Amino acid sequence: MASKHPLRGRRRPAFERGDQHLVVVDLFAGCGGLTLGAAQAAQDHGLALSVPLAVDFEQAPVTVFKENFPKANVHVAPVESYFDGALGAKPTIAELTTREQVGDVDLLIGGPPCQGHSNLNNHTRRDDPKNRLYLRMARAAEILRPRVMVVENVPAVVHDSQQVVARTRTHLEKAGYKVAATGVELVQLGIPQTRRRHILLAVRSDALAAGLSVANLLEFAPQPTHDLRWAIGDLEHAGSERWIDAPSKMSPENQARIKWLIDEDEVNLPNDRRPECHRGDHSYVSMYGRLTWSQPAQTITSGFGSMGQGRYGHPSQPRTLTPHEAARIQGFPDYFHFDTTVTRTQLSVIIGNAVPPALSRVLTARLLETGVLGRETNARLDESA
Incomplete structure (x- = not known):
């Protein structure tokens, strides 16, 4: 029998229970x-x-x-x-x-x-x-x-x-x-x-x-x-009414960029498809990039919901990472609840700073x-x- 995935458990352990x-x-x-x-x-x-x-x-x-x-x-x-x-x-x-x-x-x-x-x-x-x-x-x-x-x-x-x-x-x-x-x-x-x-x-x-x-x-x-698929592969098509499972809304321009990356099987966006302010010689190749299933993610920051802030395009879906996926990549199990009474912006900052x-x-x-x-x-x- 395969061991239980450490990030997918929804039942919180009784951490406070014990004599010592x-x-x-x-x-x-x-x-x-x-x-x-x-x-x-x-x-x-x-x-x-x-x-x-x-x-x-x-x-x-x-x-x-x-x-x-x-x-x-x-x-x-x-x-x-x-x-x-x-x-x-x-x-x-x-x-x-x-x-x-x-x-x-x-x-x-x-x-x-x-x-x-x-x-x-x-x-x-x-x-x-x-x-x-x-x-x-x-x-x-x-x-x-x-x-x-x-x-x-x-x-x-x-x-x-x-x-x-x-x-x-x-x-x-x-x-x-x-x-x-x-x-x-x-x-x-x-x-x-x-x-x-x-x-x-x-x-x-x-x-x-x-x-x-x-x-x-x-x-x-x-x-x-562990690679990205290990962390969030089961969430690829997961639908949920919880806002922690909803990606940020993308502009039509960024929707076209992530679709191009997926269709062309590319991970880096070429200069001619970047906004003008992000063209030319630069070292920020990860910006507007797409993640890869077989590799770890780049560092999660509060900007994980924006293509313009790093390599946060989903490997196979035309969207950025959801808060749930970002929390998983940070190593938080599903029993750890982020979707309490906070705003979406606060949620991004909390997860990115964790x-x-x-x-x-x-x-x-x-x-x-x-x-x-x-x-x-x-x-x-x-x-x-």
């Missing part, structure tokens, strides 16, 4: 991609999920987070309102209150805003005040003292003009953490898209077993690679398998029994 918990705090949480991956890994290892705090500045992704993790303590607020002290300073009143309310934390995770670091952002690249929010993760670790902290971002974060990664690392090491960082190709983790991310991993010194280094923990065994759950799932599993997570969790619960 993995306690997770998610900052800059978005819709909960990092939390979902941690929950999946915890369940695989017999632990239940507990989220005493999750925070994001935007209401729309928090709405999605709450829908999918109804028992989590989720808030719409700036992360810096919970962790407002200077690095290395004594805890503020707000930070003491946060620490008292949250309690012991196993895993602190976060994906600070990364638009300022992105190579697509030519105006404020690497010099954006939002980039300094990365440092709030270090402050949160100082206050909460989690066993492990994971910070996810774009690879270009290492070139930030304020050196946020180096400064975060320095402060964490002063606070008693062992730190390592690496770039990760998500296709190697089983995600069907070409997407690179930067991971900073900090482990409290007393959580590391003898002979184990933090750098060792970032050495992942390659997962089976962190693929496989990233935290693979890393959390590694931390559990090596005993970095799990041992103290279980001992703490045994003492309170």
